[in-house]
């Protein structure tokens with residue numbers, strides 16, 4: 001622990017905007033402020049931006065982890081008013097406009113909380129210990145290790161019940177992440193198991209998807225939900241709708257529909273909650289641990305503190321629970337706040353945020369996706385192509401776009417992939433990844 005004197009005080013004449021978080025919202029805001037008369041300081045616990053929509057492909061070993069990460073500094077090399085520090089923000093101190101961080105105390109004139117969200121286990125500590133979340137790259141790599149380790153162990157396990165448990169995968173949560181993850185596991189079962197793991201039969205591997213609502217992809221159209229269900233069922237995924245996981249002790253998963261599943265792999269995609277640093281008062285915390293903000297993303301009760309993206313709850317008639325926790329909402333809020341900060345600095349009227357819903361896409365697997373674009377709903381090959389195009393185009397970094405595109409092309413034609421590696425052994429008991437190679 002050391003104190004950063006250069007960041008402690010703002011010695012320049014320009015006001016300092018500190019952005020906590022280099023996710024979709026934080027990046028969009030900093031880009032918008034490129035020519036604004038401010039100094040921008042971004043803080044993030046990682047020195048890279050993560051493209052979360054493709055985390056599941058890292059977890060399943062389809063693409064390399066580095067291809068969905070991009071160094072934050074590299075994005076802003078041409079921004080003269082931008083600086084970055086890799087730091088964990090531990091506390092916001094609004095009383096003296098400072099942050100307590102892992103690298104010391106940092107002063108701000110304007111503060112933007114763009115800290116995103118984290119996995120919600122709804123207070124169940126046992127599930128939290130034994131289930132696998134997937135919100136960042138280290139977690140996706142842990143999941144990749146666990147999946148591959150368990151298949152390796154299944155190959156040499158004589159106890160048939162344990163072998164089946166190692167080959168049973170339960171995905172909890174039927175939103176886009178759960179649907180994409182279970183679709184990818186089903187594809188692995190069909191295309192890869194028999195080729196790479198001689199001795200394991202696809203008939204011994206089971207993929208379950210458990211969803212609390214009565215349909216999958218509840219935020220999408222009923223057509224998209226029905227088609228996603230059909231695609232997954234065709235891929236032999238066993239789907240339980242209107243079902244809630246009650247407990248999981250590392251061996252047995254119990255569901256409130258009366259089923260108990262013996263499994264060593266529980267993949268948790270059942271919900272998120274806002275990631276809010278300490279120092280934000282409880283009275284401005286909304287449902288889902290998001291921070292109440294007004295129509296310009298200003299946190300209620302403060303003049304110079306804002307929140308955007310997954311961490312923010314802007315309650316409107318159209319969005320009584322806040323905007324959806326998706327990248328476009330975070331990006332649009334970041335861009336709009338950039339404009340409004342300039343208005344505030346110039347003493348001009350601000351413009352309220354208005355969300356533009358550009359549609360939703362989810363892929364289930366090879367040649368299969370569902371798309372809702374306004375009143376247009378379509379599924380299958382064209383939806384899949386569109387899904388791929390949109391994801392490549394929104395991925396940060398030219399080299400990443402190329403790497404992911406070529407990985408997908410090679411995977412498509414070989415019906416296999418090269419990234420199912422146990423680079424660091426994951427121990428579910430200690431929840432630690434062992435980095436020391438022997």
Ligand SMILES: Cc1cc2nc3c(=O)[nH]c(=O)nc-3n(C[C@H](O)[C@H](O)[C@H](O)COP(=O)(O)OP(=O)(O)OC[C@H]3O[C@@H](n4cnc5c(N)ncnc54)[C@H](O)[C@@H]3O)c2cc1C
Pocket residue numbers: 020021022023024025026043044045046048049050052053054055056087088089090114115116117134135136176177275277308309310311324325326327328330
């Ligand atoms: C598996 C998965 C799949 C998804 N798929 C899609 C999809 O297909 N389409 C879509 O639109 N959305 C998708 N989303 C949602 C989308 O990724 C989020 O809505 C979006 O990332 C929110 O942006 P944000 O800027 O609010 O936060 P984030 O992008 O999460 O960024 C938050 C940043 O803050 C940093 N941070 C947090 N706390 C601290 C702290 N205390 N100190 C320092 N740094 C901190 C984090 O390291 C992170 O870099 C997906 C999410 C996940 C997890």
